Amino acid sequence: MKLDPSFLDELRNRISLSQVAGRKVLWDNRKSVPSKGDMWAPCPFHQEKTASFHVDDRKGFYYCFGCHEKGDAISFVRKTENVEFMEAIEILAREAGMPLPERDPQAAQKAEKRASLTDLMEEAVKFFSLCLRGGAGREAAAYLDRRGLDQAARDRWNLGFAPDAWQGLWDHLIGKGAKPDEIMACGLARPSQKGGKPYDVFRNRIMFPIRDTRGRCIAFGGRAMDPNDNAKYLNSPETQLFDKGRTLYNHGPAREAVGKGQPLIVAEGYMDVIALSEAGFTGAVAPLGTAVTEHQLEMLWRLSPEPLIALDGDKAGLRAARKVMDLALPKLSVGRSVRFVLMPEGQDPDELLKAKGRAGMEAKLEAALPLVDLLWQRETEGRTFDSPDRRAALDKALRIATRQIPDEGLRYHYDQALKERTRELFRPARTGGGGNGYSQGFQRGKGGKGGFARNRFAPAIPLPSTKASLLVAQNPEATEYLREAVILASLVVTPAVAEDFEGDLLRMHCRDAMHAALRDLILAHALEAPGEFPDRARAALGPDALDELLCRTHVALCPPVRHPGDEEQARLTLNEEFAKLQAVRALRDEIDEATQDMDHVEDEAITWRLGDAARSSQDALRGLQEDSAEYDIGENGAPINRDERSALDALMQTIRFDKPHRNR
Structure with missing residues (x-):
């Protein structure tokens, strides 16, 4: 069957080669640059440990510098799935939501x-x-x-x-x-x-x-x-x-410019695009005088994971920007978002360039708002929230918006960010203290093993001499950190059980950058090839990061690490660790919120709530302290499992060591 070239062009425009190939390879995070569509991985067509397989997502082509395989998304599916051309087309068309054209003799x-x-x-x-x-x-x-x-x-x-x-x-x-x-x-x-x-x-x-x-x-x-x-x-x-809804003005030149590092800017009209390009911002496109459509948004994401929406600085421009936000919300995922460049009132990009020059436009691009900021602005700007009804209405509007986000992990972070803002909005600012913990980013370290730097919000890691001490258990943040380490290590050595704990992993907010990266790798790749996952994790995180995790005393002594591959033991440990981790964090949040409310409202109900939370927290802490004694130290200095020690003691009590005399 001969297909219309326009159908094949549309199919290639709708699909992302990096997403298609990403189901078969593990991207090298050190070498890949997702913002430029420049992705590297070990080749799926021949055995290797280095990342020789290259995908240019913007051009839609791949090439392996080792075995010299090359092609586009269609040929990739053909070779990796071992199917014929039309079968590959059917697979990709289903993914893109495109019906196959009927056989046309003309x-x-x-x-x-x-x-x-x-x-x-x-x-x-x-x-x-x-x-x-x-x-x-x-x-x-x-x-x-x-x-x-x-x-x-x-x-x-x-x-x-x-x-x-x-x-x-x-x-x-x-x-x-x-x-x-x-x-x-x-x-x-x-x-x-x-x-x-x-x-x-x-x-x-x-x-x-x-x-x-x-x-x-x-x-x-x-x-x-x-x-x-x-x-x-x-x-x-x-x-x-x-087709107006599937076309972008200046699409081809902008794709090439974005591939060379230019930001992708979405302006309103032809003159804005031309003015931006002539000023050096050559990655500019326009949606041809219409609101951005679903197909155009997909085209934009193929060019850049975070396009900059720079519409006119008037009411119509703001309405158009908010329409883009509403269009994007149900399609957001990690690596697929938008930012908004708010032009000065009454100005479009062309007029701003004439008034402020290139430097003025660069400043606006640098100050682009993330989608969550525009959402918050729309729901709160010009309004007061001085009654329970108005506050409840705001909560409901924000929940309706974030509920559209399909990615559970991303939705959690949106909810957390908006929850912090509503807390600040609904109560007077507190004096002293330091900043918004959620909004502070985690920076990739320049040095250190595994390529990750300790972030300043993560608790200090205990010294080797104190890791097994009860002093560690007295520090809730350090305990949470160690529990995260046990959870992640258990899944590394027994990745086959990861599917059972996917929801728990998505909700596990890791403050440590290496922990967060390992969690994401487990979610993405642990089930593809369980036997190869530790090697994949080492390749992605660095040669020493995983070994350092598994060698920590608290981690090395946990049953799943001592018995790798034991799925039953891993499930038991993970169920317990996740339950305790989530319970302690929920209790801590409750105490923090109740404490803040008490600072400004004298209410016996809040006092009772705080006392109840404190008692529950103390009960949990006692459980943690008991758990910290899971291992005893034998007379020879070797660690002995507490349950095994109890069973041994019970057995020893049944044995009579005095030798009975025989009747002769």
């Missing part, structure tokens, strides 16, 4: 016609360009000069002018031998209502060619020169070549 003729239409569009580009240079385009050229676009810039963008004539383009194309039905099929002319000759769609307008990812002109946008025109900007109608 596919070759349609492809030929499409090529003929694109040739006709290029002829129109030349016509408009000549008109801009001629006398008819003098006023349009002067306007572009005032906007800062000289002849060199106009040539770079293939700008043109549609003369103020009813059949200017029509007559030109007919004179070149074009067929009337093809001119109409390109969306360049409309039939006359009076039965006369068709007339041009674009008249007395500055013309902006709109190109697909291959650089072919598929449509035009036109800006009216007459200030009284009903439509200031006019796009081509949708045609066989042009």
Whole structure:
């Protein structure tokens, strides 16, 4: 079955090669740069330990520098799944949510016609360009000069002018031998209502060619020169070549620029994109005068994991930004978000560049708001929350918003961030103290084993001489840290049970950067090849990080590490460790919240709540202290499991060591 090239182009645009390949490989975090779509991993086509397999996510191609395998997403699925071409297409089409086209015996003729239409569009580009240079385009050229676009810039963008004539383009194309039905099929002319000759769609307008990812002109946008025109900007109608909701202005050049490190900026119009690019921000695109669509958002995420939405600084621009936020929320995942660049009131990117220059725009880009900030702003700006009803309404609105996030781990962090803000909003600021613990980022260390630096919020790791001491158990934060270590180590040595604890892992917020990275690796790869997972973890985290974790005294003595692969023992230990970890953290949060409420509200119910939480916390702490005695030290200095020691003592009591006398 021969497929329409437009279908294959759309399929490649919708899928991410890094996501397709990521199901078969473990990316090398030290070598990969996800923000640039530059991903490296050990090759899935031959045995190796180094990362020779390279994926260029923006171009949609892979290449192995070891075995020289290369191709796109379709060939990757064919080779790794051992399927034929059409089976690979079916797999990818299901993933992209695209129905397969029915068998079309005229596919070759349609492809030929499409090529003929694109040739006709290029002829129109030349016509408009000549008109801009001629006398008819003098006023349009002067306007572009005032906007800062000289002849060199106009040539770079293939700008043109549609003369103020009813059949200017029509007559030109007919004179070149074009067929009337093809001119109409390109969306360049409309039939006359009076039965006369068709007339041009674009008249007395500055013309902006709109190109697909291959650089072919598929449509035009036109800006009216007459200030009284009903439509200031006019796009081509949708045609066989042009689908407005699946096209981005300047998509191809922006993809190349983003691949070289430029930020991906989403502006509102053609002139904004041109102004940004001419100022050096060459990764700029626009959604063709419409709100960003679902398909366009997917296209943006293929270019960058965090596009910058830089719409106009007016009410309409803010509404459009919020629509993008609502569109993105149900599709968010780790590595797929958006940020918002709020322009000064009444200015668009072009005007900001003229007023503040490149430095002004860079400052705005640096100050881009994460999605959670725009969500908070929308729900709280200009409102007061001085009653339980209003506070409950805010809580409900935020819950409705975050409930749309499909990724459970990401949704948890959004909820935590918003919970901290509501606490601050609903009660007076407390004096002293230090900062917002949640919003402080965790930095990748420059040195140290495994490539991770200790973050300042993680509890200090006990010295080897005190790790087994009850003094450690008296420090709740250190205890939490050690419990995390036991949980992660147990899953490393027995990864087959990871699936049973996926929800617990997603809810486990690790303050330590290495712990967080190992948790993410377990969630992503522990079930793919359990026997290979420790080696994969070592490759991703560094040669010493995993060994350091497993060799800690508290970890090395836990039953799953002493008996690797024992799934029953691992499940017992993990159930207990997760339950205790979650209980202690929940109790601590309750005490913190109750304490804050007591600082400002005299309420016996809060006093009772604090006392009850404190008693529960003390009960939990006693449990922790008892648990810390899990191992006794034998007379020879060797550790002995507490349960085994008790069983041995009971057995010894049943044995009579005095030898009875025999009757002779």
